[in-house]
Amino acid sequence: MVTLQTIPVNEPYRIVRVSGDGAMAQRLRELGFIPGSTCTVVRRAPFGGPMEVALERRTVGLRLTSDVQILVEPLTLDADLFCIGESVRTATDVNSPVAA
C-alpha cells in the first residue's frame, strides 16, 4: 500500500482509503475518491506543483497537504480480461465507460 503521491504516472491503482476528516477529505470522497475505485495519476506538474488524477468518470487537479492521505494499491489485471502485452493505457480506457 502506497500513497498517491509516490505512484508512477499512467498506471492505474485502486484506492484503499482516504485518511483525514477535514473539508478536503470530504470533498475528495464526494468526487469519487472512495475505496475500491480506480485512479491514475496522469501527470505531475514540476517543482512540487499539483498532479492531474483521472478517476473512472472524471479528472481533477490535485495537490495534497500532509493532513490528507490517499492510500492506493496496484491494480492486478485479470489475465482472461486483458491479453498479455496490451498496454496499461487500454485498461484505463475500458474502465472509463463514459468520457473521463
Place this chain on the structure above:
Amino acid sequence: MNRPIVAVVGTPNVGKSTLFNVLTGLQQKVGNFPGVTVEPMVGSVTYDQRTTTLIDLPGIYSLAPTSEDERLTVDVLRGQHPSIERPDAILLVMSAVDPEKCLVLYSALAGLGLPIMIAVTMVDAVKAAGGGFDDIGMMHELGVQLYPVVGRKGLGVGDLTHALSSQAAWNVPMAPLSDAASIEERFAWAEKMITRHTSPGAPDRATRRLDAALLHPVWGTLIFLVVMALFFQSIFTWAEPLMELIELGIAGLQSALESSMPDGLARSFLTKGVLGGVGSVIVFLPQILILNLLVTVLEECGYLARAAFLVDRAMGLFGLQGRSFIPLLGSFACAIPGIMSARIIPNYKDRLATIMATPLMTCSARLPVYTLLIGAVIPGTYLFGVISLKGAVLAGLYVAGALSGLLIALFLKKTLFRGSVVPFLIEFPPYRLPSLKSVGLTMVGRSKDFLRTAGTVILAFSIVLWVLTEVPRAEIDSSLTPVEAANVQIEQSLAADLGRTVQPIFAPLGFDWKITLGVLSSYAARETFVSAMGQIYAADVEGSDEPLREVLAASMPLSVGLSVLAFYVYALQCVSTMAIMRRETGSWKWPALAFAITFVLAYLAAWLTFVLAS
C-alpha cells in the same frame, strides 16, 4: 401553488447556470435578500400564464457544505435560511456525461421531502460519443420526471418549461437510501443506476489530447502565456473602435446642445455636468464588456480550471493556491465580481488573503486614468525601435499592481493569516463550446450593473463637482476668450478652495490643487478622475479644440504625471469595492485594513517616483 419557487440545484460543472440562463432569459436579476453574503440569481419562467420563480443556488456535492456558498444552498433547501424562503420544489440539473456525482447528490436530496424534477444536460455529447442514456428507465426507477435538454441549442427547453408549471410533473420521491447512508453506499447505489440505465460511449479523446498539450509543463505554460497576452491585447484593440464611436456620439450630443441652447448655466450643466461626467465613463463600457466576455468564455469552455492548475505552483510562492487565480483574473475587469468569485476558495484565511490582493489588480476603472496620463506625459518614442514606450509603461503598471497585490497576500499569509500550506483541488470539466446565449446574458447583466453605477454614483459626483466649479460666479471680463474665462471661473470656485485646502497633504508627491481635487473625486470611483480633470482644466470649453490630453501635456511635468500614475496603481479608490469586501468578509475590519495598506503604499510609491523623476 401560487407563484411556486423552484430551486435550481446541481453539482458544479453540469451546465446549471447555462440552463438557468436559457430558461429565464432576461427575466432574471440578482436576488435581493437581506443579510445574504452570497447573492443567488432569481428568475422567472412563464408558461400558459403560470409563472414559476426559479432561484439559482450555488453548486453542491452533498448536504454537508464545505464552503460559504454551499452552506447557503443547504440552508435554503432545508428551510433553515433566515431570509430566503424555503423553495417549493427542486429542479436538479444532471450531466449525462457524468451522472454519478449527480445521482449521489440526488440520493441525499430525495430525503428532504420536496418534489424533484431532473433536467439532464449534455445528452447530445453522450450520444455523439456512441453512448446511451435511458432517461425513461431512469425516470421510472427514480420516480421523478426527467427531461433531457441541450441548453446550448435550446432543445427540450420547451418541454421542461411546460413541466415546470404543471403540478402533475412534480413528484416527491422515495429516498433510495436512508439519510444516514455513507458516501460509499451512495456511490454504490449511483453505480447500480448508471450500469442499468446508461451505456458508455467512446472515451473523450479530444479532452484527453487537449489536456496533454494544455497541461504540459512547457507547452501548456507557453500556451497559457499566449492566452493571457491575447486576453489583455484584445481588451485594448477590440474595444478601441467602439470607444471612439461612443466618444463621437457624446461629442455630437454636446455640440447639438451647444448650438440649440443659449449660453448659460443650464447649458453648462447639461454639457459639462451631465454629458461630460457620465460620457467619460460610458466610454469604458466596451472594455468592460470584452473583458467579461473573455473571462466567461474561458470559464465556460473549461480552460479556467486548467489555468488554475498551471498557476497553482506559482501562486504557492505567495501563499495562495491555484483557485485564487480565478478571482484575481476577474479583478482585472472589476474587483467586485473578482471578490465575489473568491467564494470558490474553501478555506476562509486563503479567501481573505486573495480578497485583500484583488484591489491591486488593475481594474478597468484605472485604465482611463492610465490612458489619459500616459497619453499626456509619456513621449511617443520606441524602445529598440519596436516597443512603444507608452505601451511598455502601461504594461509596467499592470505588472507592478499584480505583483504588489500578490506580495500583500504573501505578507498577510505570513502574519495575520498564518496557517499550514493550502491544498488544491479542482475538477476538470470536459472541454465544450460555450453557450452564446448564456455568455450574452452574462454580458447584458454586467453592462447593466456598470451603467447603473455610471448613471447614479458617477453622475451624482459629476454634478456635485460641476456645482463646485461654477460657484461662486466670478466676474468675467468680456474681453477674455472663452478658455481664459473658464480658467478665471475655476480659479475662484469652491472646488479650487477645496483643492487648495487639501493640497498640502499631497504636496510632497508633486500634486497641485487641481490634481489633488481630481484624486479626491476619484475616491467615489476612479474613473471620475478623467471627467474631473476635464472640468477642472476646462478643456472642453466652447471654442477650444484642444483635447484634455493636450492641455495636460502642456501643463503637467513628467515627474508629476509618473507620480500620479504610481498613486493610482496602489490606491483603493472605490466605494463599491470596499462595500463588497465588507459583505464578503463579514466585517468592516478588512476593507479598512485594505484601504490603509493601499493608501500608505500609494503615498510612498508616488513620493518615491516624484523624488526619483525630478
